[in-house]
Amino acid sequence: MPGRLQHKVAIVTGAGSGIGLESSILFAQEGANVILADINLEGAQRGAALIAERFPNVKAVASKTDVSKEADIKGVVDLAVKEFGRLDVMFNNAGIMHPEDDNALNTEERIWDLTMQINLKGVWWGSKYAILAMRENLTDEAKGLHVGGSIINTASFVALMGAATPQLAYTASKGAVLAMTRELAMVHAREGIRINSLCPGPLKTPLLMDFLNTPEKRDRRLVHLPMGRFGEAVELAKAALFLASDDSSYMTGTDFKVDGGLSSAYVTAL
Ligand code: NAD
Numbered sequence: 001m002p003g004r005l006q007h008k009v010a011i012v013t014g015a016g017s018g019i020g021l022e023s024s025i026l027f028a029q030e031g032a033n034v035i036l037a038d039i040n041l042e043g044a045q046r047g048a049a050l051i052a053e054r055f056p057n058v059k060a061v062a063s064k065t066d067v068s069k070e071a072d073i074k075g076v077v078d079l080a081v082k083e084f085g086r087l088d089v090m091f092n093n094a095g096i097m098h099p100e101d102d103n104a105l106n107t108e109e110r111i112w113d114l115t116m117q118i119n120l121k122g123v124w125w126g127s128k129y130a131i132l133a134m135r136e137n138l139t140d141e142a143k144g145l146h147v148g149g150s151i152i153n154t155a156s157f158v159a160l161m162g163a164a165t166p167q168l169a170y171t172a173s174k175g176a177v178l179a180m181t182r183e184l185a186m187v188h189a190r191e192g193i194r195i196n197s198l199c200p201g202p203l204k205t206p207l208l209m210d211f212l213n214t215p216e217k218r219d220r221r222l223v224h225l226p227m228g229r230f231g232e233a234v235e236l237a238k239a240a241l242f243l244a245s246d247d248s249s250y251m252t253g254t255d256f257k258v259d260g261g262l263s264s265a266y267v268t269a270l
Contacts, residue, residue, distance in 0.1 A: 002031065003029065003030035003031025003032075004030040004031070004241065004245040004246075004247065005027055005030040005031050005032035005088075005089070005241070005244060005245055006030070006031035006032075007031065008031070008032045008033075008088035008089060008244075009032065009033050009034075009035075009080055009084040009085075009086050009087050009088050009089070010024075010027045010032045010033070010034050010035070010087075010088065010089035010090075010091065010244065011034075011035045011037055011076055011077065011080055011087065011089070011090050011091065011126075011130070012024045012027065012034060012035070012036055012037065012091040012093060013037045013038070013065065013067050013076075013091065013092055013093050013094040013122070013126060014037075014038060014067075014093040014094030014095065014154075015034075015035075015036035015037055015038050015043075015044050015047055015062075015093075016036070016038035016039075016040040016041075016042070016043020016044045016046070016047060017038075017040070017043050017205065017206055017207075018203070018205035018206060018207060018233045019093055019154065019200065019203070019205065019233045019236045019237060019240070020036075020038070020091070020093045020094065021036075021043070021047050021233070022233040022234040022236070022237035023091055023093070023236070023237040023240045023241070024036050024047050024051065024060070025047070025050065025051060025054075025237070026234075026237045026238065026240075026241050027089070027240075027241065027244065028051040028054075028055045028058045028060055029054070029055055030241060030245070031057070031058060032058060032088075032089065032244075033058050033059045033060070033061075033083075033084050034048075034051065034058070034059075034060045034061070035060075035061045035062075035063055035076060035079060035080050035083070036048050036051075036060060036061070036062050036063065037063045037065035037067075037076045037094075038062075038063075038064070038065065038094065039064065039065065039066045039067075039094070041062060041063075041064040044062035044063065044064070045062040047060070047062070048060040048061060048062040059083070059084070061079070061083060063075075063076050063079055067092070067094045067118060067122030067123075067125070067126060068114075068117040068118045068121060068122055070125045073122070073125040073126055073128075073129050074125075074129050077090075077129040077130060077132070077133050080133065081133055081136075086133070086136065086137055087130060087133040087134060087137075087149060088134070088137065088149045088150065089149060089150050089151075089152070089244040090126055090127070090130035090134075090149070090150075090151045090152070091151075091152045091154075091240055091244065092122065092123040092126035092127060092130075092151065092152065092153045092154065093152070093154040093198075093240075094118065094122060095118060095119045095122075095154060095173075095174075095207070096114070096115060096118050096119065096170075096207070097167060097170050097207050097208070097211050098111050098114065098115055098167075098169070098170070099210075099211065101115060101167040101168065101169045101170050102166060102167070102168065103166040103168055104166075104168055107168050107169055111169055112168075112169040115169035115170055115173050116169065116172075116173050116176075119170065119173035119174065119177065120173045120176050120177060120180070123153045123154075123177050123180065123181075124180065126151075126153075127151055127153065127180075127181075127184055127195065130149065130151050131151070131184075131188055131191075131193055133149075134148055134149035134151075134191075134192075134193050135191060135193075137149055137192075147192045148191055148192025148193045148194070149192070149193050149194075150193075150194045150195075150196075150243060150244050150245075150248070151184070151193065151194070151195040151196075152195075152196055152197075152198055152240055152243045152244060153177050153180075153181045153195070153196070153197050153198070154177070154197070154198050154200065155174045155175075155177040155178045155181070155197040155198065155199050155255070156170075156171075156174040156199060156200060157199050157200065157201045157202070157257065157259045157262055157263050158170065158171045158174055159171070159174040159175040159177065159178045159197075159199060159255075160178075160199065160255070160257070160263050161262075161263055165217075165220060165221075177197060178197050178199075178255055181195055181196065181197040181253070182197075182253045182255075185252040185253030186253060189252055189253075194243075194248070194249075194251060194252040195252060195253065196243050196248070196251060196252060196253065196254045196256055197254070197255050197256060198236065198239060198240060198243065198256050198258065199255050199256060199257045199258065199259060199263075200231065200236050200258055200259065201225070201230075201231050201257075201258065201259025201260045201262045201263075202221055202225065202230050202231065202259075202262070203230055203231045203232065203233055203235075203236065204230040204231065204232055204233070205233050208230070223268065224262065224265065224268060225260055225262060225265075225268065226260055226261035226262060226264075226265050226268050226269070227260040227261060228268075228269075229260070231258070231259070231260055235258060236258055239256060239258040243256060
């Protein structure tokens with residue numbers, strides 16, 4: 001059985017941990033050559049080594065990439081084209097939730113700017129250079145390879161709902177990712193480039209668990225979760241695989257929620 005990403009080339013940002021790491025592994029398992037891009041090179045290298053060990057039929061390359069720097073994003077897209085000749089999937093997934101991100105009164109401008117630089121500008125640049133590379137895929141039609149490509153931008157359930165436990169910069173950055181993604185999807189729909197957002201619910205990854213560092217903070221959230229548990233990174237990776245693959249060929253501009261029902265909840269079961 002050919003994999004769902006056979007012969008495809010993917011870049012995953014934030015690939016050293018959590019959703020990015022699990023997605024890189026799953027993409028490789030489904031036949032893609034993967035570039036694992038992360039500001040934390042050791043994390044990306046560990047992921048690439050794991051893929052090399054488990055899936056010798058594909059290649060995994062680690063890249064030290066800071067998504068808040070345009071030159072780094074251009075560099076990693078250039079690397080994909082140089083190493084593998086094309087780019088089919090761009091998963092703009094890296095993001096931060098800063099411990100000093102708070103409400104409108106307490107959040108400092110430097111925290112706001114840093115959050116926007118990584119969570120929003122990083123996604124813009126990732127989309128920009130991916131689109132430029134994916135346009136070249138049109139020339140590969142004769143080889144029977146998928147034309148265009150798939151861009152997936154990680155937003156969050158907080159882009160859709162308000163929380164009385166505020167992280168204003170984070171929430172605003174993710175709302176902007178959703179809006180930007182819809183517009184990108186419309187502009188590039190006729191080029192065969194599909195662009196979707198992924199909206200995870202609260203997950204058991206370092207990003208959230210480091211933030212919810214007491215049982216009280218975790219319980220404050222758990223009571224609102226219909227399924228009574230945090231999600232797992234691999235549950236998001238499976239959704240990212242669907243958006244990355246041709247299985248989602250008629251989907252673009254969507255806010256793809258994988259949130260355990262959270263955004264549909266009013267009163268949850270006890
Ligand atoms: P994680 O902390 O496990 O992984 C994030 C990775 O991003 C880390 O490896 C980190 O080194 C990397 N990173 C941070 N800044 C970077 C930068 N400037 N350039 C490149 N890489 C950088 O987190 P995760 O839970 O897997 O989060 C992935 C995405 O999912 C983020 O965009 C996050 O906002 C989003 N998200 C997470 C949750 C959750 O509950 N964990 C919920 C909704 C959305």
